[in-house]
Amino acid sequence: MFFCEEELETAFRAFRERACTTFLVILGHSPLAAVISSNNPHFVELTYYDPVFQIFYNGNLIVQSFFVLSGCLLAFNLLLMEEKTQLTWPKFPRFVILRWLRLTPPYAAVLAVIATWMKRFGDGPTWKPVVGAETEACRRDWFYHLLYLNDYVDHSQCMAHTWYIAVDMKLTILGLLVFWLVKSWRARKIAIGLAFVVGVVAPALSTFLLNLNAIHLVSPEVARNYFVEDPTFNNLYKRTHTNIVCYAMGLALGMWIYKMMQSDIDVTKYKKYRPVYWATFPVGALLCALGGIFYMDGIQVPLLASVLYSPGIKLMFGLLGFVLIPGTIFKLETVYRGFLEWQGNFFPLISLSEIPAMYRGFLEWQGWAVFGRVSYCAYIVHVAVIRVTTANQTTLQHSNLLQIILTYFAHLVTSFVIALPCWMMIESPFNQLVKLCSYPARKDEPQDTLKTMPREVTLKNMPQEIDTKDVNPVFMDSSKEKEFDGTVVVKL
Template sequence: MKLEQDCLHDYNYVKICGIAENDNKDVLQLADAFKQLLDQAVPYLRRLDFSTANATNGLITDTEYRKMPPLFTMDEYQDCMSEPGGTYCIVDLELFSDQESELMKMIHGYSEVTNKHYNHTQLHKAVCLTHTCKSYIGHRDIKNEDDVSAILETCLNTTIWKDYKLQARVHTIKECQREADTVTYDVSDYTVVGVLLVLIMLNSLGTFYDVFKKPDTKGNPYLMSFSLLRNWGKLVAPSGVGPEPRLRRFKLFNGLRTMTVACVLFSHVTFMMNYTFVKNTLYIERAGDDPSKQILYNGNLVVSTFFVMSGFLLAFNFELHAEKHRVSWLELPRGMVLRWLRLTPAYALILGLVATVMRRLGTGPLWNQVVTIESDACRQYWWTHLLYINNYIYDNNQCMPQTWYLAADTQLFAIGLVFCIVARTQRARKIILGVMMVVSLLTPALHTYFEDLDAIVLQAPENEKQMNVKSIYKTDNVFRHVYISAHTNLASYTLGMGGGLLAFHWLTEGKDFEHFKKYRYFLWLIFPIDTLVILSGALFYGDARAPLALRVIYAALYKPVFQLLVVSLMIFIIFKSEKVYRGIVEWRGFTWTGRVSYGAFLVHTLFLRAFAGSFVQPVHLTDYFVMVILSASIFLSFTAAAILWLCVEAPAKELISAAMKPRPRVQDTKI
């Protein structure tokens, strides 16, 4: 083969395909360095203490904790903004003491545990300037930022000194809302509203056309694309029905999509609660020592399941296509254009809503900090989303941050298409997939090693608290360089493509999996083992930072290990070698939720941000409260996603199919 010949004769390419003889010395040095890293990691693992008996609240007792000033306080918002000239400010204060203070020492010591505790030297207050600090205004101008800062510092410093014998200075004034503030609208607002009205008209017209057309006619395909009746029938139709028998085995993907999106919502619900002011901050700080909550802290690992499913379906469907069509490089632009057309209509609509309508739907002390800040970012960086490059544009710090996945998946889709076009033989596939897997393991490891990063994105309370002002895109290099990048998620996509090719090959040759049923007990362990992989993230929430060796190894392996088990489960379910998991993921009720899961992924943060931004008092968090919010979020997200699918996704898909369908030639009957 030419690929093999190139590997033999091109020395530069040999370094990718294998190891040149002259590199043996470098390999030995690398192995020695790796051994030294391991020698560092083993003692650390032996020192780890997973008990929470004396670590649930750091080095202080509950009584001592209550001696510290509360991190978050809020004045009454509605009363303040209803007063003539009412001014309401969000301000960060920095605590200090000019004299010896045992309380200040305790606050500093407690705040040093940055991966579990808030920074208690900074307080966050929502203050009605014209009420709480009325006596300190005097002749100062409350519209002047310097005067406002002076008023707040004098006012709040007096209160804190009286209650805690500590001093405070203004660190940041995030914003001040005033009773006289007015709402303005621009062209983009009217444009999005116009688009919504057009969609309502088209769906109404298409539905009426479907109702009143003759029953025995197909009707105009473009009008029928907007028929809610027809689209509803497609939404609830059973899956696994079609002319291709091999695709009938893929009912599991609806269940996997639904459960993965639900896990994403669970993680984002707890994450979003940190956007607001929290009353019982100890609840969040103790979560780092609660094993059950580690599922939330490292649960973002589940997102990579989307990459596995995407790679699996790409490889499988491409092989189906190659059976009947000649493969050429035209598949690359064609595939990318079709993907863009499939994803973008719903994406663009939600992007437009976030940029315009959402900021007008509510008010509150934190509304601008949580909701409007996202709208402003989307108005500036919308183009990066429509080009699917927003995961590499780090200044895009707030606009629909969850959509980094769509950008990374689109980029990996392009890589996957190139692989499918190039690797047309079994030998070529094995070589290229092997190289891709090695590269995908090295990239996160090298980032972690050379940048001295943590192995995972640490959900530290202080980081989450500051998310709305110091974006994670700017402050956390693990998130920026490892978590959201396409090249560092290549392992999951590669495993998915390998699984898709394997499933296609075995289904085509009719491989018998009957004798594999004796391993079903091992299959039942997949979910517990994957859960343990998630919980293993607790290794990096200790009081001391983990050694570099452990961080490098973990960063390289934890996603591939997790997703290798997922791919194995997918294959065994497709070949019906297991009944317990198969009965769950192939449940009929997941049919419609799987189809609208993309929309649920897009819209869920609209509800979460609006909810977090609407609080007018610090929220008291409990496990029950979080579960109620999660249940409401799942219901609202999937309901809105169903509407989005019926009115936008399904019509767009049908319009594309109608436009690309070849028209029958009309013969010329003239003589």
């Protein structure tokens, strides 16, 4: 199956926009308000025994899907670029600088607001330890964030959730180095394999040497400080070297998808594996709920089990991306938007010829493109929104499921409302400016295509049966009757 250029442009449409995963990240952080300022802590304790809540407590695994997707897109786009130009070393710093310019403007703007104005946005009995602590930390550590080294800065309250951006920046540089240092297909597979091995060994060694928990436990004591005092968060969860494994898997996946798109492959013979594709979401929820064993009282998990579980859970979650991403791109499902086909005037007939899409219809929903535009800004600001709304409370709140749901939607809407002007005034203009400076229009290219278009085009070796719906073909020497010689003049 060979993909044309237009299909290559739209193949990753369902995964370029990360709005749905941003929704899930905000969902995972919103319950912090209930954990921090609850007047019924017994409710919070009971949630640790609820499998549904365990999915949310361990839902931080969703970040690993970001790394798989990021690595996949980088490898795929670099391979496409190699079709037109060589990846030379003078271009390497340009790619790194472009990535820095892509991420930094909205990040720096929000960082500046937190370090200066945010402490004046409200007041309350917990305002100073919740908001004031972050303001002071951002005044002290801002340069680590602009250099994307904050994932190796511990005990800092400043935008602790942006560790992911710092890790992604460094992993992007790692991916670029793989494609710049080695040129052959086999050597690149070896380099990615070595990165994969490092990604598996690093978290296991960190867990063993530092006696860490296998997962990042969300306890009330840890949540009050937004996790920055937790050794597992600092040494295992947010480090670059402990998050390599899924990014390496993403690089390998991008190379494999590119290879498949360039080959003559029949996707229909793989449609028998659709049940495996459909199982990705339930298995992902099961993997998240599996971490509940580390929350149970009276169960001491052996250190060896933690050492194996720490890299293993990331590896298994990355394998789900290996199934979900190509399954969506190669259209294992059929997007069928109607269940009824009308036969005659009165009786509908249910069509069994097409199987309704369970995931593609959701992932390829056009609405995600709208939210996807501002999802990066929403990710940056959402923890500040949670801090401000929590610290403005003057009384403890009664925690229950309904209250958590309402708080989540309040944080979600507020984050995206604030993100909209941030995108319109900062991110989008800077991105357009970077594109203009990086890819200027060539002087020899015509500015007006219509003025330089020929008035007629001669087509040779054409079949006699041609479609004349959109053009008016005039045969050469049409005034004289003779046998058609395959030459057509199209009047434009």
